[in-house]
Amino acid sequence: MSWLRNVAQSESNRIQLLRPLNPPKKNRPFTVIVEGNIGSGKTTFLDYFAKFKDVEVLQEPVNKWRNVQGHNLLDLLYKDPSRWSLAFQTQVQLTMVDFHTQETSARVKLMERSIFSGRFCFIENLYQSKIMEPAEYSVLSEWFKWITSNLDVNVDLIIYLRTSPEVVHQRISNRARKEEKTVPLSYLQDLHKIHEDWLHNQTTHFVPAPVIEIDANADLPEMLEQISKVEEQILNRKKIKYPETTFPSKLPLPSYQ
Ligand code: 8LK
Numbered sequence: 001m002s003w004l005r006n007v008a009q010s011e012s013n014r015i016q017l018l019r020p021l022n023p024p025k026k027n028r029p030f031t032v033i034v035e036g037n038i039g040s041g042k043t044t045f046l047d048y049f050a051k052f053k054d055v056e057v058l059q060e061p062v063n064k065w066r067n068v069q070g071h072n073l074l075d076l077l078y079k080d081p082s083r084w085s086l087a088f089q090t091q092v093q094l095t096m097v098d099f100h101t102q103e104t105s106a107r108v109k110l111m112e113r114s115i116f117s118g119r120f121c122f123i124e125n126l127y128q129s130k131i132m133e134p135a136e137y138s139v140l141s142e143w144f145k146w147i148t149s150n151l152d153v154n155v156d157l158i159i160y161l162r163t164s165p166e167v168v169h170q171r172i173s174n175r176a177r178k179e180e181k182t183v184p185l186s187y188l189q190d191l192h193k194i195h196e197d198w199l200h201n202q203t204t205h206f207v208p209a210p211v212i213e214i215d216a217n218a219d220l221p222e223m224l225e226q227i228s229k230v231e232e233q234i235l236n237r238k239k240i241k242y243p244e245t246t247f248p249s250k251l252p253l254p255s256y257q
Contacts, residue, residue: 022148022149022150022151022152022153022154023152024152024154025152028152028154029056029104029106029107029108029109030107030108030109030156030157030234030237031100031108031109031111031154031155031156031157032108032109032110032111032155032156032157032158032159032234033111033112033113033114033116033117033155033157033158033159033209034046034110034111034112034113034159034161035113035114035117035121035158035159035160035161035195035199036160036161036162036163036195036216037161037163037165037168037188037191037192037195038168038172038180038183038188038191039163039167039168039169039171039172039175039188040161040162040163040168040216041161041163041171041216041223042060042112042113042161043059043112044220044223044224044227045159045161045214045223045227046059046110046112048224048227048228048231049110049231049234052108052235053106054106054107054108054235055106055107055108055109055110055234055235056104056106056108056109056110057110058099058102058109058110058111058112059112060095060112060113061095062074062177064095065088065091065092065095066179068091072179073087073088073091074088074179075179076088077179078179078180078182078183079182081126081131082131082132085126085131085132085136086132086133086136086139086140089118089122089123089126089132089140090140090143092118092122093115093118093119093140093143093144093147096113096114096115096118097115097147097151097153099111099114100114100115100151100152100153101151101152101153107237108234108235108237110234111155114153114155114208115144115147115148115153116153116155116205116206116208117195117198118144119140119141119144119205120194120198120204120205120206121191121194121195121198122191123137123140123141123144124194124205125190125191125194128190128194129190153208154208155208155209156209156237156239157209157210157212157233157234157239158199158207158208158209158210158211158212159211159212159214159230160195160199160200160211160212160213160214161214161216162196162200162213162214162215162216162217163192163216163217164192164217165185165188165189165191165192166185167217168188168192169183169185169188172188199211199213200213210239212230212233214226214227214230
């Protein structure tokens, strides 16, 4: 089962890492976030679970981002990222807060991305590549800090759809979401690296839950096969145990700057 990598963290370290988050509410649904690069197959993953009545599936509301009181922020973002990334990411952060805090009668909540990938991958990447101004980055970071310390944004499991940038580049050109036509390979490479450092190497930012990796370069039948293997884990709300021996000792404390 090489595709399945339960990220190892000792229980004590986990508690330490979770301390800055607001305590979870009682009767919270088992919350799973699905993370990965653009074109990594998140929709395939979410669609698979849509058939289960006990699972609330929350897909990224891309159509809402395309129509914020008549403004297509996704289009503006890709046409002029320096001008529009703050507005776009502010709207996305709001959407994510809504998803994290939304009540549900389902026992499992399955979210496409999260406030964490918003901050640690997309916003971070825009800032590091100097598309976003330091002052803009600071404003989003202050919001993020306030949200994570005042609202219940806890998660129980992370599914990381691991891909190579070349594969997703090809998929994006095939799926033809018109705003994404101009996304260059270099942007996907940067996003890939930032996801890898966060969820695979675990050397940069706080990882809010254990991670299961899926080889998402695979074709559809192989993907479905892999997804069926995590089905039970998700439907039965199984927490992953943290074997102490393989804890990555250099994992830094939460960096919420
Ligand atoms: O995922 C749909 C599109 O939105 C894709 O082109 C990438 C972009 N996007 C972004 O720039 N920043 C984001 C998200 C999506 C999701 C989060 C949390 N942050």
